[in-house]
Amino acid sequence: MGPQVKGKIVLFAPGLPPGASAGALYSIFSNLRTHGPSRAAAAGAVAALVRSVPPVSLATPHTGTLEYDPDKPRIPAAALDAEHADWIARLARRGVEVRVRLEMGALDGGLVDTANxxxxxxxxxxxxxxxxxxxxxxxxxxxxxxxxxxxxxxxxxxxxxxxxxxxxxxxxxxxxxxxxxxxxxxxxxxxxxxxxxxxxxxxxxxxxxxxxxxxxxxxxxxxxxxxxxxxxxxxxxxxxxxxxxxxxxxxxxxxxxxxxxxxxxxxxxxxxxxxxxxxxxxxxxxxxxxxxxxxxxxxxxxxxxxxx
Ligand SMILES: [Zn+2]
Missing domain, CATH: 3.40.630.10 (Zn peptidases)
Structure with a gap:
């Protein structure tokens, strides 16, 4: 990721290989969700969006673990359903300047005791x-x-x-x-x-x-x-x-x-x-x-x- 992402919202929207099994796709691409935001932060991005990993989507975002690198800024990150992620990616590929307003309600409530x-x-x-x-x-x-x-x-x-x-x-x-x-x-x-x-x-x-x-x-x-x-x-x-x-x-x-x-x-x-x-x-x-x-x-x- 280069200096062009500085001050921007980065979208991770890999083209998924057709015909691959859902399990294989998950093990390969969930890595973007887990580590992508800190990689984007390292290059100066202000937020990150990650395309949902499953091969099918009914406009339903797919959530999951995000591991922030403690040495990088903790920028906001969100999952985006496949339809919208692919739409943004198509526009960007055509040279359209895409503006995204990101509002998130997520918060870290801290750790509480629970039990096995x-x-x-x-x-x-x-x-x-x-x-x-x-x-x-x-x-x-x-x-x-x-x-x-x-x-x-x-x-x-x-x-x-x-x-x-x-x-x-x-x-x-x-x-x-x-x-x-x-x-x-x-x-x-x-x-x-x-x-x-x-x-x-x-x-x-x-x-x-x-x-x-x-x-x-x-x-x-x-x-x-x-x-x-x-x-x-x-x-x-x-x-x-x-x-x-x-x-x-x-x-x-x-x-x-x-x-x-x-x-x-x-x-x-x-x-x-x-x-x-x-x-x-x-x-x-x-x-x-x-x-x-x-x-x-x-x-x-x-x-x-x-x-x-
Ligand atoms: Zn489980």
Whole structure:
């Protein structure tokens, strides 16, 4: 970014490659939203607008994390729906001088105390060995957060209820954790990892990719741990792949806990999450139930499968 942005409002409006999956687009372009405003500020911009990341848009801005660089001015930044962002970009490309009046009601209310919700089914044989299943309780202020991460919360609560309702006891402890504040700094995940550092987590499983039909598990860990995941996951019927394993359990991963995340068809999730459109009507009951069935299944398998 050059000196031409000095005193201006910068618009980030990348042309999205047609045909790319919503998940791939999100992982590439959400970076502009997260770090773009401070880059613009470094070049002297007075504010930043970022085009919504999802491949489809019904004039609905898509919000999300912004990480200000502490060494740069904290300029105002806002998400702009795809239609308006592309319109401005077209005008600018034609040489039209675009004037934008930016009025924002956003404010930083500071930090307040909140809590993770933790429940467990104690293991009958090795209660000190913990298999964690987790999702996050918070959502962006727009929409209802039905897909992100209401679905994950239902997966965890219902998986726990399903196992408990059957009256069976797992060998290891199954612990359900609903993390606070994932979206705005991962405070719940960090606090959990710190508070439970001394405990023996054998695995942490996260569900935070919505209700789309379950397709696979993304896993991380040592070859030894991955071999155990492969064996334990087999009866659940979804393939296992190395990959990104979720935000809430990443502080546990940093402590060396092997992690796993449920990945389904994420197209609908990435279209609506972080937007006003993330409402309950987007959640298919059948797919939601398939998701909670596999979460219950993997929790049960990991809590019982012998370690190699
Ligand atoms: Zn989420």
């Amino acid at each position: 919700v933790v429940a467990e089914i104690r293991g009958a044989e090795k209660p000190e060995e913990i298999v964690l299943i987790g999702a996050h309780l918070d959502s962006w202020d727009v929409g209802q957060g039905a897909q992100d991460d209401g679905v994950g919360v239902i997966h965890v609560i219902e998986a726990m209820r399903l196992i408990r309702g059957l009256g069976v006891r797992p060998a290891r402890t199954i612990r359900g954790v609903l993390f606070a504040n994932e979206e705005h700094g991962l405070e719940g995940g960090k606090a959990y990892a710190l508070a439970h550092k001394g405990e023996r987590h054998l695995a942490a499983v996260e569900t935070d990719l919505g209700s789309g039909k379950p397709e696979r598990w993304n896993v991380s860990g040592s070859p030894h741990e991955l071999a155990w995941f492969l064996t334990a996951a087999k009866p659940v019927g979804l393939p296992v792949e190395l990959g990104w394993c979720g935000a809430d359990i990443s502080p546990l991963k940093d402590q060396g806990v092997p992690t796993m995340t449920l990945v389904g068809d994420v197209e609908r999730y990435f279209e609506v999450h972080h937007s006003e459109a993330d409402t309950l009507d987007k959640v298919e009951a059948q797919e939601l139930q398939e998701g909670l069935a596999v979460v219950a299944g993997i929790a049960w398998q990991l809590a019982n499968a012998p370690r190699p």
